[in-house]
Amino acid sequence: MSKGIRQSQSTLHTWSGLLLGWLLFLVFLTGTIAFWREGLNRYMRPELARVERPLTVLDGAQRFLDRKAPDAKSWFIALPNDQVPGAQLFWQPQPKKGERAGRSGGGRGRRDNQALIGADGLPATARDTRGGEFFYRFHFDLYYMPVIWARWLVGIAAVMMLVAILTGIVTHKKIFRDFFTLRRGKGQRSWLDGHNATAVLALPFHLMITYTGVVTLMALLMPWATVANYTDQTKLLDALFPHVEAAERTGKPVPLVRLSALVRDAERRLGGPIGSLEVSQPGDAAARVTLFRSPTTLLNTRASSIVYAGTSGKPVWQSPAPGGAAATAGVMIGLHAGRFADTALRWIYFLCGVAGTLMVASGLVLWTVKRREKLPDPARPHLGFRVVERLNVAVIAGFPLGVAALFWANRLLPATMLARAQWEVHMLFIVWTAAIVLALACKPQHAWSSLFALTGVSLLLLPAFNLVGTRWNAISSLAVGDLLPLGVDASMLAFGVGYLWLARRVAHHVPQTRNFRRERPLTTEHMMQEVAA
């Protein structure tokens, strides 16, 4: 009986892991990088100075918007801190007659409606890049495909992941007893130990991140609860995001109060730093300013807000305490995204994410390692085996090379290039495609080692390029006490060394015996020992 259950769980674990494993690898890898979303936003715009005095930047933003869009329908300003490159702002023009009002009407995404205010309070001109936002969006929206399909795919993959984790706990029954065991140089055994170690050591993280990941997509995956309780979409939005409706424009011009003064007052009233603010009908008698508390000091991402009259600076409304369900969802999303985490905790998140990525990768490789020994003729494996083996190379070794290419494109593409930000991303996929071709064309052992070596070299050279080709690099960062560029460069070096080590290990791997029947997996078994550690 017990064996029957374990067997069925094992089958479920194998196939739920394999079928969406490649997608999960991409999701885990980009999600892990996205923990440094704000940091990368800055790293990928090395022209910009660090923001020292956020309120000066806010004053600059207000002056800029006063000139640029005095009669807009609304302004939106994300307040800067020392992690972000500056104050990002959007404005929404008054809807023209006949144009649909609301978010879709004004075109928040339109490029001519946004600007970045730098540390000196003046509009900054930086290279056109999506920065860390790309990793964040790709993590659940993927790329080159309609967002809704991508979210369904990622949602299904996340549910599969949850299945794989839970069945994995049953399948690898000894993981808790063998918690500290790593048998080195023992082929399949070592792979299994490594897979288990990356899984168990960060198990609380894996369970949390997968479960809360499903929660972020819950309205898409299981819409019935909301459909049953809310017939009206606006009522649902009101319940989730309580807010005050924007007033109509009166046409009576009254200057707006100083926003930085409101920020100070709101921080006192809400009991924490302000993250962003929205001004509706600026410069009018009906102006309203909504300030949102920053999610950096709260577990709940759905932060509280306060509304002021824009002309007098008097508070007129404060968001009610969230309901139980909304607070639960908000806290879960908060845990998932780690927006509250300071640098130290973010490192823990990042390391756990790396462990998760390795867990998925080692699980995928384990599928081939396990089956290779049972092949009737290891020299000529069947089609299914070859497909999995090569897809593993294409994704596990190929995609990181694409990511390295994106970082290089960010440094090398000319600043004046048209659609530059898009081309940075295209470069990732062009290089990845080339890597896939290589993976399909070459013997797996060669493809693994050459792709790992290329990734390693690209990552190692990037900090070196920053020293000569970028105004703002590891040395200048030490000089001004700004550790972010140094931290990113050091991480690039560490990962570069890691990839080179892997490449060497795979390239030098010789099967232990010439005896055909006992030949061990040719490709990557040894890599796991390092990886597990």
Added chain:
Amino acid sequence: MSIMAMLLALIAFSAFGVATHGHYQRLTGQRLSASNKAWCQSAGWLMLTLSATASIMAKGWAFGCVWWFGYMMLAAGGAFIALNLAPLTLNK
């Protein structure tokens, strides 16, 4: 207090690691007796409880719990690396 929580978690997981037959044998050259195993493990649990207390005292309930899990995972990873990759033996 945060550093204390991290150190306690590290001691706890090292104790759990030492309390496994393979590592005990390698480290001390002797077989792990049932009483020593129980000793190490209860010490580990005690340290883990103290670590949780320290973490919650340092950061409050909500963040303290999140951090505590972070400390535990870091400590487990650190103990794992130390026990498996550091070539250290006592009494040999």
